[in-house]
Amino acid sequence: MKFSIERAALLKAVAQAQSVVERRNTIPILANVLIEADGNDVMFRATDLDIEVVDKAPAMVERGGSTTVSAVTLHEIVRKLPDGAMVTLADDGTAGRLSVEAGRSSFNLATLPKEDFPVMASSEYTSNFSAPAPTLRRLFDKSKFAISTEETRYYLNGVYMHVTDSEEGRVLRCVATDGHRLARIDAALPEGAEEMPGVIVPRKTVGELRKLLDDDDMEIAVSVSETKVRFATPQITLTSKVIDGTFPDYSRVIPMGNTRRLEVDASEFAKAVDRVATVSSERSRAVKLSLDEDRLILSVNAPDSGAAEEELAVAYADERLEIGFNAKYLLEIASQVDRENAVFMFNSSGDPTLMREGNDTSAVYVVMPMRV
Template identity: 90%
Template sequence: MKISIERGALLKAVAQAQSVVERRNTIPILANVLIEAEGEGAQFRATDLDIEVVDKAPAMIERAGATTVSATTLHEIVRKLPDGALVTLTADAAAGRLTVEAGRSNFSLATLPREDFPVMASSEYQSNFTANAAVLRRLFDKSKFAISTEETRYYLNGVYMHVADGDGGKVLRCVATDGHRLARIDADLPAGATDMPGVIVPRKTVGELRKLLDDDEMDIAVSVSETKVRFATPDITLTSKVIDGTFPDYTRVIPQANTRRLEVDASEFAKAVDRVATVSSERSRAVKLQLDEDKLVLSVNAPDSGAAEEELAVAYSDERLEIGFNAKYLLEIASQVDRENAVFLFNSSGDPTLMREGNDQSAVYVVMPMRV
């Protein structure tokens, strides 16, 4: 195999590959990227056995072929080459080496045979549809903060993507929760997605998917089966196993009867929470909210480190309420608000609190209170 490829195109492809491979693994081939050169360009494939990413890049192919080489090492080399450089990759199967040449730089890397590289088995997808990148980005970006990191509750270690009943009919919905907070985001149901099985997209896959969704104009081909999900652009295909488990009935924890309504400037609220939380104890990070007529007082009282208080002008006309929250959870939820105002709906100091972005019903957040 011998190919010449522009440094920028190679860096993009190898960066995608090296972020999928596991740094520490007992199977050496899984640290490698499979480079396949044929026809008009080259394909770069990487996997950790749960996720597989394939990135196509234009290249001048002098000699077709394939090899595998350390994804991290190749990425580091290409990253340090000068912008605009033309990189030549030459594989010598007999010697088990890949030569990387650019200008006066020359590297020789150890390779492993391409036959050893595991390729993810193709799946029969029950549902195939197309969704705009901006729509998918909103669904996953606004929900991923609530993904649980507790390995014992593995079925919460991802975003539950499914078809649900919304206010105006069926919607494509993403939900994530860790038991302390919950995010539920809706989008219009794309054509062809009606029969999609509900799947839990793993946390790592959500992170890798984000790299495909930067171009607002781009449409993403989505394929879903009971065991796998695939997202594809013209250049990159990301395939992932889904979490084998049942996502809990999240509708039961979304409060329906919360009537005490607080409306507040979202960015002012987030900044104020951040300021008073500076003195909160690391362990509890507790912030108290005291609500009275058109007034919100945020306070922290940490015996070890000090106390803080800040007052905000808000829209609130219900009876007086005191309620405590973990500052980190409040900040994460407030940072999701794209609109100017956040609306909080309370019931009592011991019940879950609901938050929306203004009057928008398509994004709903729930946060559990804590004793302060």
């Protein structure tokens, strides 16, 4: 195998591959990237046995072939090469070595047999459809903050992507919750997605997927089966196992009878919460919201470190209410608001609070209160 490739294209492909590779590996081959050169393209494939990413890059292939080499080492080398360099990778197929040359730099890396590299079995996908990158980006970006990190409740360690009915008709919906807060985001149902099975996309996959979604003009091909999900662009294919578990009935958590309505400038609110939370004790980081007519007082009282208070002008016309929240949860939810105003719907100081962006019901957040 021998090919030459531009440094920028090589770096992009290897960066995607090495981020999938697990740092602490008991199986040496899983630390490697499989490089396959054929025609005018080179494929870079990496896996941790749960996720597989394949990145295709254009190259001048002198001699076809394939080998595997440490993903992290190759990435570090390419990252440190000068911009605009042409990089030549070659192996003679026998010595178990890969040479990497660029300008006056040359490296000789150990390889492992390509036959040992595990390729993820292709699944029979029951549903195939395309969705614009901005649509998928919004669905996952706005929901991923609520993914649980509790290993015991493994079925909450991802984003539940499914098709359901809403007030607007059939929608593609992403939901995540950790029991303290919940995010539910809807998008128009793409053509061909009607029969898609509901799947829980793991946290790591959501992070890797984000790298595919930066181009606003890109259409992403999505394929879903009961056990796997695949997202593909012309250059990159990301395949992942889904979490084998049942996502809880989240609709029971979303309050429907909350009538006390607070409207507040989202960015002013987030900044004020951040300021007063500076003095709260790290363990609970509780912030109290005291609501009166068109007035909101945010306060923190931490006996060990001090107290803080800030007043905001808001739109609120209901009876007085005092309610406490974890500052981190409030900040994360407020930071999801793209529009100017956030609308909070309260019931009482002990009931879950609902938050949305203005009158838009396609993104709904729920946060549980704290005793303060």
